Amino acid sequence: MCELAEQMRQLALKAQNNPSNSVARRKALNSLVKLIQGSGLLSRQQSWSQLPNFEEIYQEAVNDALVKFCKDIDKYSPQYPVMAWVNHIFRWCFLDAVSRYRERTQICSFDEEAAEERLFKDLLEGEGQSKEDINLFRDFIESDPEGILRDLHIRRDRNTNLQRILIFLCEGREWRDISIKSGHPIPTLSSFYQRSIKKRNVVEYCRKYLQ
Amino acid sequence: MNINNQQDSFKVFLSYSAHDIAKKQSQGICSTEATKKVYLNSLATYAVDYYLNCMSFETVKDRDSSQNPWMQTFINTADVEVKNIGKIECFPVSQNTKYCQIPQEVASDRIAYIFVQINPSLDEAHIIGFTPNVNVQSAPTIALNQLQSVDNLLEYLTQKEQAAIVNISQWMQELITEGWQNLENILNPQQLAFVRSRQFSITQARKIDLGLQLDSTPIALVARVASENEDTINMTIQACPLESTYLPQGLELIVNDENGVSVLNATSREHDNWVEVTLSAQVGEKFSVDICLGESKVTQEFIV
Numbered sequence: 001m002c003e004l005a006e007q008m009r010q011l012a013l014k015a016q017n018n019p020s021n022s023v024a025r026r027k028a029l030n031s032l033v034k035l036i037q038g039s040g041l042l043s044r045q046q047s048w049s050q051l052p053n054f055e056e057i058y059q060e061a062v063n064d065a066l067v068k069f070c071k072d073i074d075k076y077s078p079q080y081p082v083m084a085w086v087n088h089i090f091r092w093c094f095l096d097a098v099s100r101y102r103e104r105t106q107i108c109s110f111d112e113e114a115a116e117e118r119l120f121k122d123l124l125e126g127e128g129q130s131k132e133d134i135n136l137f138r139d140f141i142e143s144d145p146e147g148i149l150r151d152l153h154i155r156r157d158r159n160t161n162l163q164r165i166l167i168f169l170c171e172g173r174e175w176r177d178i179s180i181k182s183g184h185p186i187p188t189l190s191s192f193y194q195r196s197i198k199k200r201n202v203v204e205y206c207r208k209y210l211q
Numbered sequence: 212m213n214i215n216n217q218q219d220s221f222k223v224f225l226s227y228s229a230h231d232i233a234k235k236q237s238q239g240i241c242s243t244e245a246t247k248k249v250y251l252n253s254l255a256t257y258a259v260d261y262y263l264n265c266m267s268f269e270t271v272k273d274r275d276s277s278q279n280p281w282m283q284t285f286i287n288t289a290d291v292e293v294k295n296i297g298k299i300e301c302f303p304v305s306q307n308t309k310y311c312q313i314p315q316e317v318a319s320d321r322i323a324y325i326f327v328q329i330n331p332s333l334d335e336a337h338i339i340g341f342t343p344n345v346n347v348q349s350a351p352t353i354a355l356n357q358l359q360s361v362d363n364l365l366e367y368l369t370q371k372e373q374a375a376i377v378n379i380s381q382w383m384q385e386l387i388t389e390g391w392q393n394l395e396n397i398l399n400p401q402q403l404a405f406v407r408s409r410q411f412s413i414t415q416a417r418k419i420d421l422g423l424q425l426d427s428t429p430i431a432l433v434a435r436v437a438s439e440n441e442d443t444i445n446m447t448i449q450a451c452p453l454e455s456t457y458l459p460q461g462l463e464l465i466v467n468d469e470n471g472v473s474v475l476n477a478t479s480r481e482h483d484n485w486v487e488v489t490l491s492a493q494v495g496e497k498f499s500v501d502i503c504l505g506e507s508k509v510t511q512e513f514i515v
Contacts (some may be wrong), residue, residue: 190317200276
């Protein structure tokens, strides 16, 4: 036990003694966080254990506490055990995670699910609905009411535009296929696609017609 | 193998904030399979982003205004952009996965591929390792037991981060940033005649590629420095073509101050051999230079 505490203290000192953003500090923090996670010495926050969804809140707070711990490593005073300081931060993060949990919108509905299958079933329920959505989406890209998708093209090749790529993708075609059809290599197509779909006017366009 | 993986790995809880984001991002219009893919991609991205923040790397968050769940579902990507360094691709894998194929559409501009093991109940992720940029032309298969460790990842990224900011005072002490070279090593004699000048004590150049790997426009970014007095330096920053006589028309050189506000710019016209901007800066001042051509942009940060 004492040995572990000392090991943690040494790592914390090592992190402090190296400049921020140096490899040495980052490696020390990396090892230190792993030690903390595996130590079983994080406070159990027992006074809160009756809360519904306690486990979820607990895990969220652990994440928050460790990130804060790494950011504030320079504030740690080595005369105290590392775990005392971590748990001090953890307590505040836990309170914060509780209140954030309560403020969350109710849209997120899979709080109690654990197994992957149940989670996805919940997420995907109402497939009939989603078929309708697919048709709506296809109509949208095919008609491209304001011509925004057509106007985004790969350099001077007006034929290889966002609309055409989307139609191919909707048909379930592979990128390799689209590459052959359009004569552009996959990385060119894919970079173009990734950049285009993040454009503000494209996102707003989707919102306007699809939401 | 799994046990080994987990020992070297870094654990991240996937709690409600991770799932809230994943749910929001996977609300696109697509098949069950694609929705699941986007959901897992989002969890993997969350874990990597969390890990990088713990290790004090600054990540660039997509603003809400650029989230496009409708179209994101068609492409199997999960990238995290690290400020000044570049984009990292995250791959969610299950506990039984032994091999992973990097799809070609995951583009050529990633600096690393990080593998994230997600447990079946989707509440825990382990960053198990990474592989540096690979040639995606061949859609390589990666064996997960041969990944480089998380410790090496820290080294790899820190090195990239340090190379990303040019420290002019280090140049004064003849410590040249990785990736920068003497002009003679980059430009041909005819071009040197164009850009040569005696007013500057230090001249360094860096080759940059605008555009995509297969269709790129190689450009030399040339920085000349002269100290005016103890706290001020004068600088000229130029962009010159590397494989042709003229710059492509419409190439922009933009200088941004520390807050990202553009303060200077120059644009190439038809048949320009170079474009340049001249500035003076105080010790401790930070600024960045964007080199833009059409959709492509490369940014170089400087600190005096």
